[in-house]
Each structure stands twice: as C-alpha cells, then as structure tokens.
Amino acid sequence: xxxxxxxxxxxxxxxxxxxxxxxxxxxxxxxxxxxxxxxxxxxxxxxxxxxxxxxxxxxxxxxxxxxxxxxxxxxxxxxxxxxxxxxxxxxxxxxxxxxxxxxxxxxxxxxxxxxxxxxxxxxxxxxxxxxxxxxxxxxxxxxxxxxxxxxxxxxxxxxxxxxxxxxxxxxxxxxxxxxxxxxxxxxxxxxxxxxxxxxxxxxxxxxxxxxxxxxxxxxxxxxxxxxxxxxxxxxxxxxxxxxxxxxxxxx
Amino acid sequence: xxxxxxxxxxxxxxxxxxxxxxxxxxxxxxxxxxxxxxxxxxxxxxxxxxxxxxxxxxxxxxxxxxxxxxxxxxxxxxxxxxxxxxxxxxxxxxxxxxxxxxxxxxxxxxxxxxxxxxxxxxxxxxxxxxxxxxxxxxxxxxxxxxxxxxxxxxxxxxxxxxxxxxxxxxxxxxxxxxxxxxxxxxxxxxxxxxxxxxxxxxxxxxxxxxxxxxxxxxxxxxxxxxxxxxxxxxxxxxxxxxxxxxxxxxxxxxxxxxxxxxxxxxxxxxxxxxxxxxxxxxxxxxxxxxxxxxxxxxxxxxxxxxxxxxxxxxxxxxxxxxxxxxxxxxxxxxxxxxxxxxxxxxxxxxxxxxxxxxxxxxxxxxxxxxxxxxxxxxxxxxxxxxxxxxxxxxxxxxxxxxxxxxxxxxxxxxxxxxxxxxxxxxxxxxxxxxxxxxxxxxxxxxxxxxxxxxxxxxxxxxxxxxxxxxxxxxxxxxxxxxxxxxxxxxxxxxxxxxxxxxxxxxxxxxxxxxxxxxxxxxxxxxxxxxx
Numbered sequence: 204x205x206x207x208x209x210x211x212x213x214x215x216x217x218x219x220x221x222x223x224x225x226x227x228x229x230x231x232x233x234x235x236x237x238x239x240x241x242x243x244x245x246x247x248x249x250x251x252x253x254x255x256x257x258x259x260x261x262x263x264x265x266x267x268x269x270x271x272x273x274x275x276x277x278x279x280x281x282x283x284x285x286x287x288x289x290x291x292x293x294x295x296x297x298x299x300x301x302x303x304x305x306x307x308x309x310x311x312x313x314x315x316x317x318x319x320x321x322x323x324x325x326x327x328x329x330x331x332x333x334x335x336x337x338x339x340x341x342x343x344x345x346x347x348x349x350x351x352x353x354x355x356x357x358x359x360x361x362x363x364x365x366x367x368x369x370x371x372x373x374x375x376x377x378x379x380x381x382x383x384x385x386x387x388x389x390x391x392x393x394x395x396x397x398x399x400x401x402x403x404x405x406x407x408x409x410x411x412x413x414x415x416x417x418x419x420x421x422x423x424x425x426x427x428x429x430x431x432x433x434x435x436x437x438x439x440x441x442x443x444x445x446x447x448x449x450x451x452x453x454x
Numbered sequence: 455x456x457x458x459x460x461x462x463x464x465x466x467x468x469x470x471x472x473x474x475x476x477x478x479x480x481x482x483x484x485x486x487x488x489x490x491x492x493x494x495x496x497x498x499x500x501x502x503x504x505x506x507x508x509x510x511x512x513x514x515x516x517x518x519x520x521x522x523x524x525x526x527x528x529x530x531x532x533x534x535x536x537x538x539x540x541x542x543x544x545x546x547x548x549x550x551x552x553x554x555x556x557x558x559x560x561x562x563x564x565x566x567x568x569x570x571x572x573x574x575x576x577x578x579x580x581x582x583x584x585x586x587x588x589x590x591x592x593x594x595x596x597x598x599x600x601x602x603x604x605x606x607x608x609x610x611x612x613x614x615x616x617x618x619x620x621x622x623x624x625x626x627x628x629x630x631x632x633x634x635x636x637x638x639x640x641x642x643x644x645x646x647x648x649x650x651x652x653x654x655x656x657x658x659x660x661x662x663x664x665x666x667x668x669x670x671x672x673x674x675x676x677x678x679x680x681x682x683x684x685x686x687x688x689x690x691x692x693x694x695x696x697x698x699x700x701x702x703x704x705x706x707x708x709x710x711x712x713x714x715x716x717x718x719x720x721x722x723x724x725x726x727x728x729x730x731x732x733x734x735x736x737x738x739x740x741x742x743x744x745x746x747x748x749x750x751x752x753x754x755x756x757x758x759x760x761x762x763x764x765x766x767x768x769x770x771x772x773x774x775x776x777x778x779x780x781x782x783x784x785x786x787x788x789x790x791x792x793x794x795x796x797x798x799x800x801x802x803x804x805x806x807x808x809x810x811x812x813x814x815x816x817x818x819x820x821x822x823x824x825x826x827x828x829x830x831x832x833x834x835x836x837x838x839x840x841x842x843x844x845x846x847x848x849x850x851x852x853x854x855x856x857x858x859x860x861x862x863x864x865x866x867x868x869x870x871x872x873x874x875x876x877x878x879x880x881x882x883x884x885x886x887x888x889x890x891x892x893x894x895x896x897x898x899x900x901x902x903x904x905x906x907x908x909x910x911x912x913x914x915x916x917x918x919x920x921x922x923x924x925x926x927x928x929x930x931x932x933x934x935x936x937x938x939x940x941x942x943x944x945x946x947x948x949x950x951x952x953x954x955x956x957x958x959x960x961x962x963x964x965x966x967x968x969x970x971x972x973x974x975x976x977x978x979x980x981x982x983x984x985x
Contacts, residue, residue, distance in 0.1 A: 282565040398557040
C-alpha cells in the first residue's frame, strides 16, 4: 500500500487546498484582474464573457457553486476539458477567485433577437447537419447543447459570420487516400504519428495506420464551417444568436 | 486543400447518421460474435464467445496488439463493450473512454467531476457501460445514471438514482433491455434499503423501482423484526441476466444489514441473499429463491445467473445456474423458479447442509461472536462479482473459486446515516495459506470435473470460446488460457498487474481478439498477421 500513499503525497505537492483565504479588498480584486488577464483571458475573454473557454460573467457557475470549488478549478483544472490547472500561489488563486466573482454582477445586455425564431433559423440554415443539441444533429462540429453557458453573444455572432476567426480545436478536415486508391474525407477524431481516426459524412468511423495510406492531408487550422454572413438577414442572425445564447445545457 | 474544403462543405449537408445499436441486435448478440454488446456479452450471461480463430492449436502464438492505460488509480474491473469498430470501457471510478479497436487510440473521454465527500467503502470501481441506440449508459460512484452520446461522449442526460451521502453508490454495468436501462445499486455496508431500478433510455425518467426489502403491508415484510427493514441492505450491485422469452430479469441480491449481527433483524430477511425474477416491463417480482436466509456472514448472492437451455431429468428445461458466494452451486427452472438441485463446490462451514428444498441448515458456531468464530468462506466469498462462463461446446460451467476462511469478532453497531453498519471485525486464520482454483463443473450436478490451481484467491472472471479455450487471470498478473476440456495450460502472458476483471473476445479487422484489464491497463491480444 505504500505506493498509493506515495502517489497521494505526490499529488498533494501540486494541488493546493482552499484554506487561509485573504480578506477580499479592492486591491485583491485588482490584483486578480491582472492575473486573470495574463492567465485566463486567452480562453475566457478579458471580461470573462467566454469564447473558447466558459462564460464566467454569470451570477452562478455550474461547476463552481462555492468559492472553494472555484479555487480548486483554478488550481487543478477540469479533467477531460480544455481547462488546465495553474501554478499560481494560493494567495494569487484567491485573488483570481475574487475577481471572477465580480464578473457575475455585471449587468449584461440581453441579445437583440428572438430565441424561438432563432430555433427555426437554426433548422432552415442546416446547422444540425454538423452540430448537436441535446443529442440531435451531426458530430462534425462542436456540440452546442450548452453553448449559451460557455460563450458570449459577441463570440457566437462572430463564429457564425467569420468562423475562421477562431477555429475550435479538434475539428480538422481530413482527406485520406488509401494505397488501393480509395479517397475518404471526413472530420478528424484523433491522430498521432502512427495512426489517424476520422468520421465521414455518413457518420462512419475510419481508422488507418499511416503506412496504409498513400496520401493524408489534414487541413491545419482551416474551418469546415462556411460563413453565414451572406446567407442570413441581420434580423435572422440576431435571432440565431439569441437562440444559441438560450442553450444552457441539460444539467 | 481546396478540393478537401469543397468535399467537407458537401459533408455539411449530408444526412444525419442513424441510431447504431438496436434492441434486436442486443437480443440476438449471439449472432454477431465479433461484437461484445452487453456486460455479459449476451443476455443469457454465458460469457461464451463463438469465435474460433484462436484455438488449442494456435493459442501459443497469441501476443499483445495494444494496451490502454487508464487514469484512475482504483482496480480496473471494467468489462468493455465492442461494436462497430469502437471499444467502450470505464476508467475507474466513473469515467468512460471510447477507443478505436484497430489502434487502441482514444476517440473521446467522459471525465466525471465527483463530490469530495463520497462514501464508497468497497472500492471506487466501475464494471462497465451499457449501450442502446446511439447512447451509452454509465452508473456512477456518486449514484447517478448518465447517458452519453456514443459518438462524442457528450452528456445527454444525468439523473440521480439515490443519495450518495447516505452511502448509496453504483458500480455495476447497467443492462439495456428494450427501451429501458436497468440499474443495480450498492451500499449495504451503510445500511441502505436495496432496490432495482429501470429508466427510460430516451429521457432518463424512472420507469419502475422494485424495492428488495418489502415495506409494511407487502409480502415478506414479516421476515424483518421491528424497523430493521429500513436498513435491510439486499442491494443489487452486480449485473443480472435477461431472458426475452420469459421477459424476466434474473438478478442476485446482497447481504442484509447490518452484515454480521442477526438479532437486530430477526427473521429470514427477504429478499436479501436471494435470486429474484423480475418482469422487465413493470418491475413486478414474479418469483424468488432465498439462498441464505438470515445471513450473518456477509455472503451476498450478487453472483451471475447463467441461463442455459438443456435436458434435465430427461426433458428439455430452461435452466438457471448459479455458483453462489456461499459455496453451493444451484440449478433452477427459470420459468417456474423451481429449485432443482444444489451441491457444494468449495469448502464451506456456515451451513451444515441443505434440506430437500435447498434451504440451508445453519451452523450456529459460524456466527460472529465475542471470542471469534471461524467460518469458510470468509466474507469475500467462494465466488464474488467476477463472472463464471458456460460453454455450450463442452457443456461445462467454469468458475474461479476462492478457498479462504476468516475469524469474525462481533462488535456493537448503531445505524447512523452515511456510516458503516457492519457489526464485526475480521482476522485472518493463523497459519492458513489461502488459495484458489479455476474449477470446471458439471452444469447439472455441480460435480467438479477438473481444476486448475492458483496461488492466491482470484478476482478474475472467465471467458470460454469456441476455440476450445478458457481464459483466466491471477492476482500475480498472469493472463492465461487452458484447454476447456482438460484444464491443461496452453498459453500465458505476464501483464505486470493484478487482474480484477472479466476477459472478453471480439473481432477487429476480421481477426479474433481477446481483451482483459490488468493493473491500470486494458490489454488486447491477437494472433500474428497471416503470412
């Protein structure tokens, strides 16, 4: 059993415990804002209203109902998501927590459009061919079930009119040509130097060791999503954004 | 790259892929032996693979194809599911990983954030997922049932089955039947009241609940003294079997609570330590058989009901075979519930024998006492959650067996929510060297045909195959195959970690593979490419 205790001890040296919280003062919050800008804003936005990372400008955070839980997330990250741990000290981590808690108190403008009309726009524009909401739709683009909880209206609007501006990780296009000359295209699921897995338009999963392929192209950083700038009237775009903002997830 | 982009834009408007794993496919799982569609492979829980590429003649060439290392640090007790070129396994305690069967590369992972005040006494483990349609179902250590999108691992729904704070936990693989997901639960060591649940697969809404300890006014309630039924245990923590023809679920139940003190719960304590036959549509209890009435030795009957159709007593019968943790092998008619036969297949001292109806004659000296009571088996049992296997080819029932006793000292216990509710402490038997064996039993008599001895009492389940093989593993990390007819060792591989799991077999790229979890890894074996 010594191995287990040893591993636990090892883990303790990197994981901080949310104890000895300093008093929340304007100075602590200001310091937290600076740290947030340096450590967090790349994904969460300078105002914390989301982007690649979750929208934190909300009165309650689903994964961090308490400040202690938020402390642990900032310190340790969230396994299985894009949220990494961080090496900030306990004091600094508390400063970031204090700043993040101020974000939820900022009053946000509600989006201009109408969510119910936006749901119809979502259908007619063909979004569900690639995106999934509550299990319905294609798996080629990001799942949108809780996109409203993760991204700001401004980020969503930009993703629709200029999808190339910020391409989410993990959705690369793949063209593979087998040694027998069979051409297969799809969206990448996983890849390493030796093999690649991707899903084609019919939803079929393909897996190849690279020596089985005569040609393999993965489109680095290009999005498969077309721009909807010229396909949607401004009002329809507003409605679609309002609909996406209303998607808060299943939990 | 322009051509690539054009083809991808065309892809955008392609049809949505359809649901993948229908109930009909699961019901007829024996017709696609290249897949492993439920925890037991097939509803009848035989854990027999009809694949015969790997044989007695070529098993010597079996070699690892790939391994997958889990992140969890608990025992990996998972049975993977495999179909449509993807393997789905659980990473303990409650994460789910999808792997490409060809390369072993992960396709997605569902990582569950768990509460920090979990109480699960007996291992933060998980034994696998269920699959139906385009969803997977995982029962979590914090007592939720979660449906995941099979393609992406995204959560479809997440429902609370019970409150983890009062000691409920879920470790068993759910069982998908028709449009429902059947879920068993654990927590008898915390004085919970047991149940078996079914949930609507589409919505997560609970379809029915069968309490395994009857409430006042219900049949069987009079087998509990006073209020003891409220903490009566009888949990359902190992996946049962299903027969589409009888439409019955067959499920084993766990020990009564508190585990070791009987005078707090005078009576037989139904339906603890029982086999229950449950209508799959309504949850109604159709019949039951109690193996160990008024158990004071923690010998749960949560083992695997194995469904076999064969001749018994001169006529074809639909049988149910059950190698109980209490040391007896039982044969039932699974249509009527009639007890047909039982025989001890390992050392046991808790009973002096069975009467003609299969009811045990208790040995009072085996009850925990202030000065200590020696009993065989110990509370880990002769068998436990790990699976047996039945080969229709050799007409033999294979079971890993533990030969180990314990000395039990009674102590006082008071029920408090979320606290252990046991009533005894345990000591090892001085100078005893516990051991184990893979035993081949005659399915109709329980007679031992042969055995393959192992050094340490095992926690590994079994797989028999049409290639004439039985696969098993040891606590010392050896994964091995024996001749299903003779028990002769034919192949072995040192995995480097104790094996606490059930092996499976499936096809990838048209070739037979065998997979087993060992240590913190899932290992896959196959024959070399054909020359």
